[in-house]
Amino acid sequence: QEIKDITLRQFGTGVSNLNEVGQKVKEDLGFTLEMTALDSDSVTQRAATQPDSFDIADIEYWICKKVWPTGNLQAMDVSKIKRYDQIVGIFKDGKLAPDSEIAQGTAPHTVGFVEGPESTSFANEQTNWMTLIPTIYNADTLGIRPDLIGRPIESWAELLNPEFKGKASILDISSIGIMDMAMVCEAMGEIQYADKGNMTKEEIDKTIAIFTEAKRNGQFRAFWKTFDESVNLMASGEVVIQSMWSPAITAVKSRGIDCVYQPLKEGYRSWGGGIGLSKSLTGMELDAAYEYINWYLDGWVGGFLMRQGYYSAVPETSKEYMSANEWGYWFEGKEASEDILSPFGDVLAKSGDTRDGGSFEERMGSVACWNAVMDENQYMVRKWNEFIAS
Amino acid sequence: MESRSRSFYVLATFFALFLLFLYGPTITIAILSFQGPQGGLTFPMNGVSLYWFFDLFEEQAVGDIWGAFRRSFGLGLMVMVTTVVVSVAAGLAFRKKFPGAGILFYLAITSLVIPSILISLGVGLIFQQLGLKIHWATSGFGSQLTWTLPFGLLIMFAVFNRFDKSFEEAARDQGATAWQTIRFVILPIIAPSLLGVALFGFTLSYDEFARTLMTAGSYNTLPLEIFGMTTNVTTPVIYALGTLTTLFSFLIIGVFILTVFFMQKRRSRAGSDAGKGV
Amino acid sequence: MGAGYDLELVNLTKRYGDTLAVDGIDYHFKAGHYVCLLGPSGCGKSSTLRMIAGHESVSSGSVVLDGFDVSHLPPAKRGTAMMFQNYALFPHLSVRDNVAFSLRMKGIDKAARHKKANELLELVDMTKYADRLPAQLSGGQQQRVALARALVTQPKILLLDEPLSALDPFLRIRMRAELKKLQRELGITFIHVTHGQDEALALGDELVVMNNAVIEQAGRARDVWAAPRTEFVARFMGGHNVINLAGSKVALRADDVIVGQEGMAATVSAVEYQGGHVALTTKTETGEEVLALVPEGHFFESPKNPGDAVRLAWDEGRLHRLQA
Amino acid sequence: MGAGYDLELVNLTKRYGDTLAVDGIDYHFKAGHYVCLLGPSGCGKSSTLRMIAGHESVSSGSVVLDGFDVSHLPPAKRGTAMMFQNYALFPHLSVRDNVAFSLRMKGIDKAARHKKANELLELVDMTKYADRLPAQLSGGQQQRVALARALVTQPKILLLDEPLSALDPFLRIRMRAELKKLQRELGITFIHVTHGQDEALALGDELVVMNNAVIEQAGRARDVWAAPRTEFVARFMGGHNVINLAGSKVALRADDVIVGQEGMAATVSAVEYQGGHVALTTKTETGEEVLALVPEGHFFESPKNPGDAVRLAWDEGRLHRLQA
Amino acid sequence: MTRSFTAWLQAAPLAIVLVGFLVAPIIMIVIVSFWGATEWSIYPAFQFDNYAYLFSSEVTYRVFFATFKYAFITWAFTLSIGFTVAYFLAFHVRTQAMQIALFLLCTIPFWTSNIIRMISWIPFLGRNGIANQTLISWGIIDEPLEWLLYSDFSVILAFVHLYTLFMVVPIFNTMMRIDKSLIEAAYDNGASAMQTLWHVIVPLTKPGIMIGTIFVVTLVMGDFITVRFMSGSQKANVGRLISNDIGLLQYPSASATAVVLLCTVLIVIAVLLRFVNIRKEL
Ligand SMILES: Nc1ncnc2c1ncn2[C@@H]1O[C@H](COP(=O)(O)OP(=O)(O)OP(=O)(O)O)[C@@H](O)[C@H]1O
Numbered sequence A: 001q002e003i004k005d006i007t008l009r010q011f012g013t014g015v016s017n018l019n020e021v022g023q024k025v026k027e028d029l030g031f032t033l034e035m036t037a038l039d040s041d042s043v044t045q046r047a048a049t050q051p052d053s054f055d056i057a058d059i060e061y062w063i064c065k066k067v068w069p070t071g072n073l074q075a076m077d078v079s080k081i082k083r084y085d086q087i088v089g090i091f092k093d094g095k096l097a098p099d100s101e102i103a104q105g106t107a108p109h110t111v112g113f114v115e116g117p118e119s120t121s122f123a124n125e126q127t128n129w130m131t132l133i134p135t136i137y138n139a140d141t142l143g144i145r146p147d148l149i150g151r152p153i154e155s156w157a158e159l160l161n162p163e164f165k166g167k168a169s170i171l172d173i174s175s176i177g178i179m180d181m182a183m184v185c186e187a188m189g190e191i192q193y194a195d196k197g198n199m200t201k202e203e204i205d206k207t208i209a210i211f212t213e214a215k216r217n218g219q220f221r222a223f224w225k226t227f228d229e230s231v232n233l234m235a236s237g238e239v240v241i242q243s244m245w246s247p248a249i250t251a252v253k254s255r256g257i258d259c260v261y262q263p264l265k266e267g268y269r270s271w272g273g274g275i276g277l278s279k280s281l282t283g284m285e286l287d288a289a290y291e292y293i294n295w296y297l298d299g300w301v302g303g304f305l306m307r308q309g310y311y312s313a314v315p316e317t318s319k320e321y322m323s324a325n326e327w328g329y330w331f332e333g334k335e336a337s338e339d340i341l342s343p344f345g346d347v348l349a350k351s352g353d354t355r356d357g358g359s360f361e362e363r364m365g366s367v368a369c370w371n372a373v374m375d376e377n378q379y380m381v382r383k384w385n386e387f388i389a390s
Numbered sequence B: 001m002e003s004r005s006r007s008f009y010v011l012a013t014f015f016a017l018f019l020l021f022l023y024g025p026t027i028t029i030a031i032l033s034f035q036g037p038q039g040g041l042t043f044p045m046n047g048v049s050l051y052w053f054f055d056l057f058e059e060q061a062v063g064d065i066w067g068a069f070r071r072s073f074g075l076g077l078m079v080m081v082t083t084v085v086v087s088v089a090a091g092l093a094f095r096k097k098f099p100g101a102g103i104l105f106y107l108a109i110t111s112l113v114i115p116s117i118l119i120s121l122g123v124g125l126i127f128q129q130l131g132l133k134i135h136w137a138t139s140g141f142g143s144q145l146t147w148t149l150p151f152g153l154l155i156m157f158a159v160f161n162r163f164d165k166s167f168e169e170a171a172r173d174q175g176a177t178a179w180q181t182i183r184f185v186i187l188p189i190i191a192p193s194l195l196g197v198a199l200f201g202f203t204l205s206y207d208e209f210a211r212t213l214m215t216a217g218s219y220n221t222l223p224l225e226i227f228g229m230t231t232n233v234t235t236p237v238i239y240a241l242g243t244l245t246t247l248f249s250f251l252i253i254g255v256f257i258l259t260v261f262f263m264q265k266r267r268s269r270a271g272s273d274a275g276k277g278v
Numbered sequence C, D: 001m002g003a004g005y006d007l008e009l010v011n012l013t014k015r016y017g018d019t020l021a022v023d024g025i026d027y028h029f030k031a032g033h034y035v036c037l038l039g040p041s042g043c044g045k046s047s048t049l050r051m052i053a054g055h056e057s058v059s060s061g062s063v064v065l066d067g068f069d070v071s072h073l074p075p076a077k078r079g080t081a082m083m084f085q086n087y088a089l090f091p092h093l094s095v096r097d098n099v100a101f102s103l104r105m106k107g108i109d110k111a112a113r114h115k116k117a118n119e120l121l122e123l124v125d126m127t128k129y130a131d132r133l134p135a136q137l138s139g140g141q142q143q144r145v146a147l148a149r150a151l152v153t154q155p156k157i158l159l160l161d162e163p164l165s166a167l168d169p170f171l172r173i174r175m176r177a178e179l180k181k182l183q184r185e186l187g188i189t190f191i192h193v194t195h196g197q198d199e200a201l202a203l204g205d206e207l208v209v210m211n212n213a214v215i216e217q218a219g220r221a222r223d224v225w226a227a228p229r230t231e232f233v234a235r236f237m238g239g240h241n242v243i244n245l246a247g248s249k250v251a252l253r254a255d256d257v258i259v260g261q262e263g264m265a266a267t268v269s270a271v272e273y274q275g276g277h278v279a280l281t282t283k284t285e286t287g288e289e290v291l292a293l294v295p296e297g298h299f300f301e302s303p304k305n306p307g308d309a310v311r312l313a314w315d316e317g318r319l320h321r322l323q324a
Numbered sequence E: 001m002t003r004s005f006t007a008w009l010q011a012a013p014l015a016i017v018l019v020g021f022l023v024a025p026i027i028m029i030v031i032v033s034f035w036g037a038t039e040w041s042i043y044p045a046f047q048f049d050n051y052a053y054l055f056s057s058e059v060t061y062r063v064f065f066a067t068f069k070y071a072f073i074t075w076a077f078t079l080s081i082g083f084t085v086a087y088f089l090a091f092h093v094r095t096q097a098m099q100i101a102l103f104l105l106c107t108i109p110f111w112t113s114n115i116i117r118m119i120s121w122i123p124f125l126g127r128n129g130i131a132n133q134t135l136i137s138w139g140i141i142d143e144p145l146e147w148l149l150y151s152d153f154s155v156i157l158a159f160v161h162l163y164t165l166f167m168v169v170p171i172f173n174t175m176m177r178i179d180k181s182l183i184e185a186a187y188d189n190g191a192s193a194m195q196t197l198w199h200v201i202v203p204l205t206k207p208g209i210m211i212g213t214i215f216v217v218t219l220v221m222g223d224f225i226t227v228r229f230m231s232g233s234q235k236a237n238v239g240r241l242i243s244n245d246i247g248l249l250q251y252p253s254a255s256a257t258a259v260v261l262l263c264t265v266l267i268v269i270a271v272l273l274r275f276v277n278i279r280k281e282l
């Protein structure tokens, strides 16, 4: 069997399952990478229940918490990861800088390692066995239409401001949505959470109650499930303030519509994605998969993703694939010296613009919590379902 | 020509409005699919171009439209052939009395009225519990049949309700065996209706969404792909795709109608004395 | 196409669930005759014919053809052929292919079967329509094709179920002449079901009158007409009066009733003009209805109207005692 | 239910696109008559009747009832009622409700309309079936209900489109007697469309023979029968021969042809037994077909078979010149 | 004997498909509805938790009520529109060729993707959509109407748009089989157009109405996607409840809801079937 006959099947959300990556893999590594893009519920479902349907899972860290115990994934040997040392600290010990505080929620490093290849429970510190190789991550906040709002927005609490009645939106993915809700409730001063990433039943009830009330009052125009829905809501002016993801902002802007990824005083809600290997991968396929992972960290993908507004796990390598202007704008938070283009050629920022929220350190440094799975997850899910249905 | 009553004009207006209602949105997206390269999913138009149609033929950021189209087309053909064969056979069976006919009939009705998501859920669960791999050509195929077969069967009932039994008796009288009777008499006579069943089978499958949602496995069919695109794509390319699939549906109907038309035309080459005396 | 076979029905019975459609009838159809089976609707004519043809299973009794019991043979093996009421021509096949159908089923090659079909189309004078589809033919033409198709199997007996009822009256009379002529030329047995007694009389060498699942009377057409055996037959054949005389019922032909100055007193209740004759329905003083068929010329010498008093007379020799 | 009205058709015309279905006919229907409208299929009978009823708009000309032009009134306002060929009974209503339908439409209360409906059911002798649905009735019974329903509006003219054609021959004869009787009792005009000339002769006081969208001949039944004016009428009414004599066409009644030892030489081509008579079809040496209606007794004295040579004679006075 | 054997042979493929992909899944759903679930997997058990939770939650009743509400309102609209359209086609269009042509015109959208047809409404109804812009430019309204999109209105509009055809077809089919002479008989008996409609046409069209009702009601009750799209995920019906549960891997809970939904639908259909003999009406 030759390497070029190998086909690896990868699935994940539309965020990073881009066909361009597959093409580049074919070019650089010679084997075929098949990409299937799904919505995030389906991603969890497939990772947890259909181990035979994929070779590589591109999932988020908090999903890993659910999926790992099923035994569908295999741990990765750190020694085979060439650039392990260069991976950002967030994914290893949880700290961006040595003095950083670890945010609430399912921080990636807490589910990033296991004791041994067969272990189904997570290790508390770095080991030789990684669950996921971090790929991309970002700090999320509210997106707004400054042209339609016309005043500064500073707090998560604005999401429920009656001023935006019928023009607000939130995402309908329970585990992420509940975190956004928590940010809002805390900002409003309604609830003080011990750990937003692991709420008690009472906290869940209270949070949902506040939002249900708002929903009944017609605060929300719609809910969205994938980032592109949020783009359409924002771009068409149906919504002026909503929880949003970075590339969505980029997409709105690329249509020449003013849209800001508003830094807020309470901080960001952050997430991280990584790729995991199916248990069933062995032999040449497994080797190819490692090759793919190493290639992934080599920088081409990082540059490709960073130019859309994400961060890469090994930023230094990505730098080589970006112009100084791009690096300055996206990573360092500097003013753009000329127009910033997306990898697809759309103008995302004009010369002189700076990135919302500033540099990597500023943004990732003010993360208030990570996307998470709670102990009371099932209860939360039911409550969420009720919220949507109410 | 004779004058029409006032109610005719009222109803005709109503009918015209109904058509506008039916076609309006489709026409809207057809127009929007000609957006300029900078255009979005909503009005106003941002220039006029064929950009998004060309874009459709380029590789998209995510997904695999043409693969999905090929799968849907293939699946549509599989479902079409199976639906025709199975419903004709069942239609023939229901003309005789056999034990269990009542139950089978009500099962078919159940199959027609059961919420699609239940089929999806149930089939998904079974495959999962049995450790089978779901795939559009196995679980997806079976799930779609639960939707197309009852339709096919109902059409066959309609056909056989109108089928004159004396044709079969005449065939038997002429020495045809049971199989020859089906092959040379029944099938040719009901052929136009079979085309209808085929058309139903194909398009129901080609557009089927809910029953395939959880039973298609790793590879999307076209409706699933479109569904995915509604959440993943933010450009008018999805309208271009919508416009093209609609045109494709028209093409299929057109082909079927033409086939029927030519079948009839071929039959009526000679002149006619129908209705005359001797 | 040689002569026909003798056909015998032995205690032939047909039951549909609880309905007794044919109740143990026995009859001997002699070869080469034109036999009309007639009777009111639902009396079992079609069931009988279809049992002979093999399209309906026999509940009990048997159908004996040329000495062999064929009750359990398939239709095509019996030497009978059937012509259906609506002709049942295959709509997707041309006239020629319809006629050649049975030959095709036997696997005979195209040239041979077309040759044979053309011969039969020649026989029924339909050669020039050979390439048409049945839907392009008029009723009369369709009927001829159906005949040709039935005859191509060289049956010994041709069974016809109300072959003329789909035609309008004008055409019906023309086609019945053709049927009769064809039967005479071929010399095979025709068994023709009808519920019109004029049709039966006009066509049948022999009539079989059925009622309530049994044969009421059978025999030469003229005998049945001239000497109905039961009241039912007398009434059904028409043109007869059934009168109560001295406690027993007698039949009297309507054209034997003389309307004049003497005889039984009666009142005219209806006058129907029938072309050459006028049918006078009268009511006698005992309340019996008597129909008199008066030649037109005679009637218009002294026209009668409903309500007029008349006197009826007849030749005693023309009375004809009926079975109870 | 008082007497009828006079009905006049003035230059009545019906066009369907390019087809001229009724071509400017004029006719005066006198009150209280039973008129039969007959003619071959497609000649415009139904169209005429439906224009009178108001179910078809008049292309030109007018329908004048009792002196008023009713051409543009709705059906129910004309004083006519129609009985449909297939009876058109409302399948979802009981017999009684069918009959009471028009009263219900007028808003008459239930008790009153049922009373009236019962009276009419009594008239047609259907009282005991009042609660059945139409599908549970035989053809003859359905016809009576349809009659009752048509009569409940107390029409001055009853229009019937082939009212008997759905019945079997036996029943047809019974029902035509009932129709005739009812018409006589009610005294209103009946206009009855048929394509059977025997039915028309038996029922009609007056016949209107149509062909190709025009009236070919109209008059008392006997006059039309005895003196057909055109070849078409002679042939259509049946029982007539049309013979070419000295370059012009003459009609000769079939029962006026004498088959004997002298006269024109001819060959028998078909023999049809018709009960009281035998119809001999013969071919003369000039190739003309002549039909002879021979009384049964006379025929069987010297029976003839197809192929026999005979001689035909007739009384010159019975010949009847036809219009070209 | 051999007759019913051939019949069995001919019916077997249908039976196999239905058993495999209808009966078995239903049984599976019923079984799983008693199972338990973790966040990512399900395990066999025999517990009534799922049902207990379902029936104890007030949301369940609300959602079932919403489902019936959608079904009923959609039914009412599709019926009135469908009946009117079918009536026009069957009784006011004169030539049969024209009838068939117009009828086909109505059915063509049926052959194209439901999803496409559904999303087509969004650019039309949005805050800055064609409808609002038109109304504003006509001066009928000053502010865009918010309730045009992402509301019950848009959900029902989409349902009506998608499913009216399922009413038109069977009603048209029955109407075409009404003997035209019955209508004439009604006029002859002095009925006005409205009276004819109400006393003759409507009663005779009932079977078609029933068949259409069966289609529309079951399609709406089983829907989960239209509600999600057209309400911007804001409204819910039972189908969405199930699909949410499925998305969150809560199969047993989804199954329990599914069982209740299935029973509801089957009861509704059983009731409707009492009024019509489908096989005879085709
Ligand atoms: N397939 C059947 N199932 C049940 N009963 C039947 C069937 N066919 C005929 N019958 C009944 O058997 C009896 C005789 O029917 P048959 O068709 O032989 O009458 P017929 O003399 O041909 O009448 P018609 O003149 O109306 O054709 C009738 O009572 C009829 O209802």
Ligand SMILES: Nc1ncnc2c1ncn2[C@@H]1O[C@H](COP(=O)(O)OP(=O)(O)OP(=O)(O)O)[C@@H](O)[C@H]1O
Binding pocket: D016, D019, D020, D021, D039, D040, D041, D042, D043, D044, D045, D046, D047, D048, D195
């Ligand atoms: N609705 C119609 N549209 C077009 N042509 C029609 C229509 N109705 C009748 N015709 C044509 O008008 C002519 C007369 O038809 P009509 O029905 O009056 O004949 P008819 O004498 O009643 O025939 P039949 O004995 O067959 O009932 C025929 O050529 C027929 O084809």
Ligand SMILES: [Mg+2]
Binding pocket: C045, C046, C047
């Ligand atoms: Mg019969």
Ligand SMILES: [Mg+2]
Binding pocket: D045, D046, D047
């Ligand atoms: Mg007519």
